[in-house]
Amino acid sequence: MPKQVTVALVTNRTGAHIGAYLNAMRDTKACGAVVMADPDNRWTEAARKTLGPKLQAVHADAKVMLAKDKPAMAIVSMEAKAAPAAIDQVLEGGCHVFAEKPACVRTEDFAPLINKADSKHLHVMFALANRLNPEFIAARRLIADGAIGKIYGIDTHLVADQTRLTNAGYRAQWYAQKERAGGGHLVWLGIHWLDLIQNLTGADIIEVNGFIANVGGQPIDIEDSATATLRFDNGTLGTFTSGYYLKRGYHSGIKVWGSEGWLHLQQMLDQPLHWLSNKGENAGKVQTWKGNKHPRGYTPFVRACIEACANDTEPPISNADSLRAVQVVYSIYTAASQKKPIRLE
Secondary structure (H helix, E strand, O other): OOOOEEEEEEEOOOOOOHHHHHHHHHOOOOEEEEEEEOOOOOOHHHHHHHHHHHEEEEEOOHHHHHHHHOOOEEEEEOOOOOHHHHHHHHHHOOOEEEEOOOOOOOHHHHHHHHHHHHHHOOOEEEOOHHHHOHHHHHHHHHHHOOOOOOEEEEEEEEEEEOHHHHOHHHHOOHHHOHHHHOOOHHHHHHHHHHHHHHHHHOOOEEEEEEEEEOOOOOOOOOOOEEEEEEEEOOOOEEEEEEEEEEOOOOEEEEEEEEOOEEEEEOOOOOOOEEEEEOOOOOOOOEEEOOOOOOOOOHHHHHHHHHHHHHHOOOOOOOHHHHHHHHHHHHHHHHHHHHOOOEEOO
16 A cells, blocks of 8 residues: 655635635545635535545644644645745745645745755645646657757747636735735746746756736736747747736647757647657657646646655755746846846856
């Protein structure tokens, strides 16, 4: 039987993606038991319904829960402004962290948490679940195997609907308020694709420039439009567009240009990966990935994180990569504010 651990859920009424996390814990064998800190009692009933007997205890105080139940990993999901204190408490309890992004409203609040985790040999794993989508794994393998040669440039976009911003209920949520979220589309959704292009290429973003705006004119203090230029540590240059533009749904794309061809990821499509390589038996021909898009989403990613904590193996995202995701996003905001390029430390 695989090794099992107790997993905690540290949340409150501002928790995001709680349903997905409950499903993931229910469906993960390495998660032997679940305990909760839910001071608002917002998610307790849903947890009981989803988890059944796997839910062992519910507490109002996370500190009490950590001391009594001693979970191996804690999923921390709450508004960004409040998250650093909760993560710090979990780390002090000697527990690995799975953190709903962005988990802070500025890099300065998050970097010390990574330093603490490193000193305690604990993981802080950002909820950037697209990393384990099958088409992305296939694309990363193609690049690593040299199918498109040396990487020259990257074009990326992630676009969601403007419609949500017309809803007063949505605008009242923490992720639509700058003070509580740190920003808008870029930090809430764009962060996924900024992480993906680094993980895809194996290159870190080291310098950014950017612009942000409210192009839709909704009564919000967050951006609904952002664009950035990116410099990577391998010399590659890239661009990124992040915004709420559509009536409904999503558009996304990652185009990687190389010395021996190109690769195009469009994860919202049924056939999400195409590439052309000037090498091999199909040289010069556009090829289509025929693999299965499933499993995908939060369940396989949460499962991989729990299994890493249970078996003391490498998680699907490192502490350094979690920090890099935060640094890149907030550096783009700084570049937009200061009207100049920003180099990451």
